[in-house]
Amino acid sequence: MIRYVVKRTIISVVTLLTIIFILFLILQFMPGSPFNDEKLSVEQIRILNEKYGLDKPVYIRFVDYVVNICKGDFGDSYVIQKNMSISQMLLSRFPVTIQIGLQAILIGIFFGLFLGILAAVWHDTFLDPLTSLLSMLGASIPSYVFGLGLMYLFGYKWKLFPILYSSTEQFSSGILPSIALSMLPIANIARFSRSEMVEVLQADFIILAQAKGLSKHKVILKHALRNALIPIITIIAPMIVGLMLGSTVIESIYSIPGIGNLFVTAIQVNDYNVVISIAFIYSFIYIGAMLIVDILYGVIDPRIRVAGGTN
Amino acid sequence: MEYESSQTIYYDFNKEAFLIADKTKKVRDEKKINDTSVFREFVSKFTANKGALIGFFAIILICIFALFAPFLTPYQYDQIQAANQNLSPRIPGVESLGIFNGKIMGISQYEKTNLKNTYYFFGTDTLGRDLFARTAMGTRISLFVAAVAVMIDMFIGVTFGLVSGFFGGVMDLFMQRIIEILSGIPSIVVVTLLMIVFKPGLVTIILALVFTNWIGMSKLVRALVLKQKEQEYILAAKTLGASDFSLIFKEILPNIFGSVIVMTMMSIPGAIFMESFLSFLGLGIPEPMASLGTLVSTGYKKMMIYPYMIAIPVTVFVILMLSFNLVADGLRDALDPKMKNV
Amino acid sequence: MEKENTAQDEMPLLNVIHLKQYFKVDKKNIIKAVNGITFQIKEGETYGLVGESGSGKTTIGRSIIRIYEPSDGTVYLEGKKISGKMDEEKRRFISKRIQMIFQDPMASLNPRKKVIDIIAQGLDIHEKGLSKEERQKKVYRIMELVGLSKEHANRYPHEFSGGQRQRIGIARAIIINPKLIIADEAISSLDVSIQAQIVNLMKNLQKELGTTYLFIAHDLAIVKYISNHIGVLHLGYLVESGTTEEIFRNPVHPYTKSLLSAIPHPNPKIEKTRKLLDYDFEANQETYEKAREYHLEGEHYVLATEEQFNRWSDEHPAFIY
Numbered sequence: 009m010i011r012y013v014v015k016r017t018i019i020s021v022v023t024l025l026t027i028i029f030i031l032f033l034i035l036q037f038m039p040g041s042p043f044n045d046e047k048l049s050v051e052q053i054r055i056l057n058e059k060y061g062l063d064k065p066v067y068i069r070f071v072d073y074v075v076n077i078c079k080g081d082f083g084d085s086y087v088i089q090k091n092m093s094i095s096q097m098l099l100s101r102f103p104v105t106i107q108i109g110l111q112a113i114l115i116g117i118f119f120g121l122f123l124g125i126l127a128a129v130w131h132d133t134f135l136d137p138l139t140s141l142l143s144m145l146g147a148s149i150p151s152y153v154f155g156l157g158l159m160y161l162f163g164y165k166w167k168l169f170p171i172l173y174s175s176t177e178q179f180s181s182g183i184l185p186s187i188a189l190s191m192l193p194i195a196n197i198a199r200f201s202r203s204e205m206v207e208v209l210q211a212d213f214i215i216l217a218q219a220k221g222l223s224k225h226k227v228i229l230k231h232a233l234r235n236a237l238i239p240i241i242t243i244i245a246p247m248i249v250g251l252m253l254g255s256t257v258i259e260s261i262y263s264i265p266g267i268g269n270l271f272v273t274a275i276q277v278n279d280y281n282v283v284i285s286i287a288f289i290y291s292f293i294y295i296g297a298m299l300i301v302d303i304l305y306g307v308i309d310p311r312i313r314v315a316g317g318t319n
Numbered sequence: 320m321e322y323e324s325s326q327t328i329y330y331d332f333n334k335e336a337f338l339i340a341d342k343t344k345k346v347r348d349e350k351k352i353n354d355t356s357v358f359r360e361f362v363s364k365f366t367a368n369k370g371a372l373i374g375f376f377a378i379i380l381i382c383i384f385a386l387f388a389p390f391l392t393p394y395q396y397d398q399i400q401a402a403n404q405n406l407s408p409r410i411p412g413v414e415s416l417g418i419f420n421g422k423i424m425g426i427s428q429y430e431k432t433n434l435k436n437t438y439y440f441f442g443t444d445t446l447g448r449d450l451f452a453r454t455a456m457g458t459r460i461s462l463f464v465a466a467v468a469v470m471i472d473m474f475i476g477v478t479f480g481l482v483s484g485f486f487g488g489v490m491d492l493f494m495q496r497i498i499e500i501l502s503g504i505p506s507i508v509v510v511t512l513l514m515i516v517f518k519p520g521l522v523t524i525i526l527a528l529v530f531t532n533w534i535g536m537s538k539l540v541r542a543l544v545l546k547q548k549e550q551e552y553i554l555a556a557k558t559l560g561a562s563d564f565s566l567i568f569k570e571i572l573p574n575i576f577g578s579v580i581v582m583t584m585m586s587i588p589g590a591i592f593m594e595s596f597l598s599f600l601g602l603g604i605p606e607p608m609a610s611l612g613t614l615v616s617t618g619y620k621k622m623m624i625y626p627y628m629i630a631i632p633v634t635v636f637v638i639l640m641l642s643f644n645l646v647a648d649g650l651r652d653a654l655d656p657k658m659k660n661v
Numbered sequence: 662m663e664k665e666n667t668a669q670d671e672m673p674l675l676n677v678i679h680l681k682q683y684f685k686v687d688k689k690n691i692i693k694a695v696n697g698i699t700f701q702i703k704e705g706e707t708y709g710l711v712g713e714s715g716s717g718k719t720t721i722g723r724s725i726i727r728i729y730e731p732s733d734g735t736v737y738l739e740g741k742k743i744s745g746k747m748d749e750e751k752r753r754f755i756s757k758r759i760q761m762i763f764q765d766p767m768a769s770l771n772p773r774k775k776v777i778d779i780i781a782q783g784l785d786i787h788e789k790g791l792s793k794e795e796r797q798k799k800v801y802r803i804m805e806l807v808g809l810s811k812e813h814a815n816r817y818p819h820e821f822s823g824g825q826r827q828r829i830g831i832a833r834a835i836i837i838n839p840k841l842i843i844a845d846e847a848i849s850s851l852d853v854s855i856q857a858q859i860v861n862l863m864k865n866l867q868k869e870l871g872t873t874y875l876f877i878a879h880d881l882a883i884v885k886y887i888s889n890h891i892g893v894l895h896l897g898y899l900v901e902s903g904t905t906e907e908i909f910r911n912p913v914h915p916y917t918k919s920l921l922s923a924i925p926h927p928n929p930k931i932e933k934t935r936k937l938l939d940y941d942f943e944a945n946q947e948t949y950e951k952a953r954e955y956h957l958e959g960e961h962y963v964l965a966t967e968e969q970f971n972r973w974s975d976e977h978p979a980f981i982y
Binding site: 550551552554555556557558559560561562565570573574 | 726728752753756757759760761763764765768769770771772773774782783786787830833837
C-alpha cells in the first residue's frame with residue numbers, strides 16, 4: 009500500500025513538473041516582455057533585465073521559476089493590473105470561486121443522488137426514463153445556457169434573485185450561478201448513481217437482507233447505498249474539470265470576481281503571466297484531485313491494499 | 320485386471336424393430352443455426368431504441384437544414400445591412416398564427432422600418448445579418464469542426480492504442496507512462512495554451528479538440544487489443560505463420576472496430592460542446608464566420624431585449640447535442656451493452 | 662534399463678528430448694508445468710498424450726509449436742532442430758509443417774471472418790501466388806474433405822454448430838498439408854456423438870493424407886481408439902508410455918491403472934463389476950523427481966524409483982528382464 013501511494017505521488021509530481029516546464033517554455037516564447045511599450049534606452053533595458061533576472065541562462069531561470077512557484081510567487085501581471093503581484097490577485101479571487109464551486113458540488117451531490125436513487129428504486133415506473141431524459145438534457149445543455157436561462161427567468165423576468173453577483177449580497181446573488189454550475193454534476197451523478205444502485209439492488213446480498221426481514225427503506229439506506237456510492241469516486245476527477253470549465257463561463261456571465269473570470273480576461277488581453285499562473289493552479293488542483301482519488305481507491309479496493317499495487 | 324469379456328451374451332429381439340443403417344448416407348451435423356448477419360442484428364437492436372431513432376432522424380434533419388437552408392433565403396450569412404438590424408423572426412404563413420410575426424412586445428419591427436414585405440425567418444442580428452443563414456452556417460461549422468476533430472482523434476488514438484497494446488513489453492510501458500503524464504493535464508489547460516500560442520482560428524480549434532480527446536480513445540483501444548490478443552483465433556493465426564501486420568489489421572482490428580466507432584460517436588457531443596465553450600469565451604471561430612457557439616455569445620449580449628437572438632441558436636445546439644447523445648447511447652447499447660460503464 | 666534416445670530404424674518425424682517448461686509467476690513462484698518429457702512420433706502415426714488438467718499436456722503442444730519458449734530440452738522435426746533460437750526461416754519451417762487444432766471451436770475462429778477466408782489463411786501466407794479461382798477451388802476441396810458443403814463458405818462462424826466449427830478448424834489446419842497436426846483437446850468441448858464423428862474424420866484424413874497426429878486429450882477411451890502410441894502424463898512427468906496395446910494390456914504405473922479403471926465398459930455385465938482405482942499422489946508422498954525411466958518391453962516404459970520398480974516387479978513377475 010505504501011509503495012502504491014509513493015508510486016502514485018511520484019508520477020503526480022513528475023506530471024506537474026512536466027506541465028510547469030511546458031508552461032515555462034511557452035512563457036519564454038511569448039511576445040510582450042514587460043518593457044516593450046516603454047520608451048527605454050538600451051542601458052535602461054539592460055538594468056531592468058538584470059533586476060528581473062531575465063538575463064540568466066534558461067535552465068537557471070527555470071529552476072528559479074519552480075522555486076518561486078513553490079514559495080507561492082507567480083510574478084507580476086503586466087496587462088490587467090500593471091505590476092500587481094499575481095499571487096495577490098489570485099488570493100483575493102479564490103474565496104468566491106471556491107464558494108460557488110462548493111455550493112455547486114453540494115447541490116449536485118444532493119439532487120444527483122436523490123434523483124439517481126429515486127430512479128433506481130422505482131425503476132419500473134415512469135420515474136426511471138424521466139430521470140434518464142433529465143440527466144441527458146443536463147449533459148447536453150451547456151452550463152452557460154443554464155446560466156443565461158436562469159438569469160433571464162429568475163433574475164430578469166420574475167425578479168427573484170439578483171442578476172449579477174455582488175459582494176454585498178454574497179449569498180443570494182450566488183444562488184443562481186451555483187445552480188447553473190451544478191446542472192452538469194447533477195446529471196452525471198444522477199446517471200451514475202442510478203446505474204450503480206440498480207446493479208446493487210439486484211445483488212444477492214440485498215435479497216438476503218430482505219429475506220432477513222429488514223424493511224425496504226433500511227435495506228436501501230444501509231446496505232445498497234454504501235456499496236453503490238463507492239464507485240462514484242471514479243467520476244470525481246472528470247467532474248472537477250467540468251467545474252473548472254463551467255466556472256470560467258458562469259463567472260463571466262454573472263460578473264463574479266473569481267479565478268475563472270480572471271482567466272478569461274487574461275486570455276482575451278494576452279496577459280500571459282496570469283494565464284500561465286492560473287493554468288498551473290488548475291493543473292495542480294486536477295492532479296491533486298486525481299492523486300487523492302487514487303489513494304482513496306487504494307484504501308477501498310483491498311486488492312491494492314494487500315498486494316501493494318495493481319498490475 | 321481383465322478387459323475383454325470371455326463370455327458372449329446373446330440377446331433376443333424383434334427383427335422388425337430395426338432397420339440396417341444406410342452407410343452411404345453421410346451423417347451431417349445440425350443445419351446452420353441462424354441466418355442473420357451480425358449487421359442486421361445490430362440494426363434491429365438500434366431501431367428498437369426509440370430515443371436513438373429520434374436522435375438519428377433529428378441529426379439528419381439538422382444536417383439537411385445546415386446544407387440547404389442558405390438556399391432558402393436571399394441573404395448571405397455575412398451580408399451586413401445595418402438598416403435592417405435587430406428585426407425579430409418572421410415567417411410567412413406562420414405569422415398569422417401569432418408567432419414568428421416580427422413583433423416584439425406587440426410592436427412589429429418590420430412596420431416600423433417600412434419593410435412590410437421582407438421576411439427574415441430567424442430575424443437579424445445587431446449588424447443586420449440574416450440569422451437564418453447564419454444559424455445554418457453556424458451549424459455547418461460546428462458539425463464540421465466536431466467531425467474533423469473526432470476523425471483525427473480516431474486515427475491517432477487507434478494507432479497509439481494498437482501499437483501499445485499489441486506489442487506490449489517495453490514499448491507499451493513507455494507509451495503508457497507518456498499517456499499517464501499527458502492525461503494529468505486538464506483539458507482546459509491544453510486548450511487555453513493552444514489558444515494563446517497560436518492564433519484563434521479553425522485549425523487551432525480543431526487541434527485543441529484533437530488534443531483533448533485522443534487519450535481516451537487510445538486507452539480504450541489498448542484495452543480492447545489486450546483482450547483480443549489472448550483469444551485463441553489469434554493464436555491460431557500465429558501458428559499458421561501470420562505476420563504481426565496482418566494480425567493487427569486483419570484479425571484484431573475488425574473485431575474492435577465496432578467499439579471504436581461507438582467511442583468516436585460518443586466524443587462528438589464533447590467536441591461540439593468544447594467548441595461552443597471556446598467560441599463563447601471569444602476564442603473560437605473568428606468573424607465573419609459563425610459557429611453555434613459564437614452565435615450564442617453574440618446573442619447573449621442582447622439577451623434581455625432581443626431574446627430570439629440567443630434562443631434560436633441555443634435550441635439548435637441543444638437538439639444537436641441531445642440527438643448525438645441519444646444516438647451514441649443507442650449505438651453502444653446495440654453493439655455491446657457491456658460498455659455501459661466506460 | 663535406460664531408454665535409448667538415438668535413432669531407431671527410421672528417423673521419427675517428431676523427436677522431443679527432455680522438454681522442460683517452467684513459468685515464472687512472480688519473483689518467488691515458478692510453476693513447473695513440464696519436467697523433462699521425452700518421446701518420439703513416427704510419420705503417419707498418432708501419439709496420444711493423456712492426462713488430467715494441470716498435467717502439462719497442452720503446454721507440451723504449445724512448446725513444440727513455439728507458442729511458448731521451451732525452458733530446456735530439444736525438439737527435432739524431420740531431423741532439424743526447431744527448439745532454440747528463433748528466426749524467420751525457422752518460423753516458416755515450423756508453421757509449414759506443424760499445425761494445431763484448438764479446443765474451443767468458437768474462440769479459435771475469427772468471428773468477423775468468412776469461413777472461406779478462415780480456411781484459406783494458410784494458403785494466403787504460404788502459397789501467395791494463387792488466383793482467386795484456384796484459392797476457392799482448394800478451399801472447396803478441403804471443405805468437402807472434412808464434410809462441409811460449399812454453400813457454407815461465405816458464412817460466418819457463429820452460424821455453425823460446434824461440430825461444424827471444429828471441422829472448419831480442421832480444414833484450416835490441413836489445407837497447407839502439414840506433416841504434423843497437434844490436436845489440443847480438439848474434441849473435449851463437443852457433444853459425445855459429435856466427438857465420434859470428428860475422431861472418425863481425423864482417422865480418415867490420416868488415411869488419405871498421411872498426416873501424423875499428436876492427440877492431446879484426457880479421455881482414454883477416445884485416445885485408445887485413435888492412437889498407435891500413448892503417453893500418460895501426470896504433474897508434468899511422463900509416467901508411462903508405450904503402444905496402445907501395451908498400455909491397455911499391462912498398465913504398470915498406479916496412475917495409469919487408475920485412469921484405465923475410470924473408463925466405462927460397453928458390456929453392462931463387466932461394467933457392473935468395474936471398480937474405480939484411486940491414486941492418491943500426495944497421501945503416498947510420491948515424488949517423480951527421484952524416479953527414472955525403466956524399460957519394460959518393446960516400447961513400454963515406466964517412470965519409477967528403484968523401490969517402486971522392485972515393488973511392482975514383485976507384484977508382476979512377468980515384466981522383469
